[in-house]
Amino acid sequence: MSALPEPPYYAVIFTSQRTHVDADYGGMADRMVALAAEQPGYIGVESARGDDGLGITVSYWRTPEDIAAWRRNAEHKIARDTGRSDWYQHYTLRVAKVERAYAWARTDGNKDPQS
């Protein structure tokens, strides 16, 4: 899972439904994670996709300007274009300001970490 810095920071919530077209989707997805990690303001990314093809990727960034700069990255733009031409049936993208965050792990015991 992603790092958990003190809020506020920003989340890009990308929810997508895959087509059955492969076209090196996995390779490009891995490449985008690696490339994002090199960008200024990058905090981390979490991603999951179920057998029904619905996936959620959340990337975390320091500021909206960091998100805008990543959006202007040329290789990222090509990946997004391929997403629309080949990989995705539909998607939604939301930019959200993280106001509160906490984590729990089994080693913390059973008590509610937020109470």
Add this chain to the structure above:
Amino acid sequence: MSALPEPPYYAVIFTSQRTHVDADYGGMADRMVALAAEQPGYIGVESARGDDGLGITVSYWRTPEDIAAWRRNAEHKIARDTGRSDWYQHYTLRVAKVERAYAWARTDGNKDPQS
């Protein structure tokens, strides 16, 4: 996927790693989705879990007060307690204010919907 009202609204981003303990996880997860949908301020929910057991569930709410009220729901509290005792290895929860949102579907054509 979830409805896409005009921002601002709120997202609860719940990222979790499952244990191998079942203990009716699927039934409880379905019940929580149905119960959440009955609460004031509920907008929608999106969920995905991969074969590695990492899952992301994002629920959307009108206000922070709606999220706090859902948190106080007695049945929801029991489900969270069972999550810590049985279902999850670790999790993170983030509350974030959605500032921008857009959607794309294949029927929209290949043009970048945000440009």
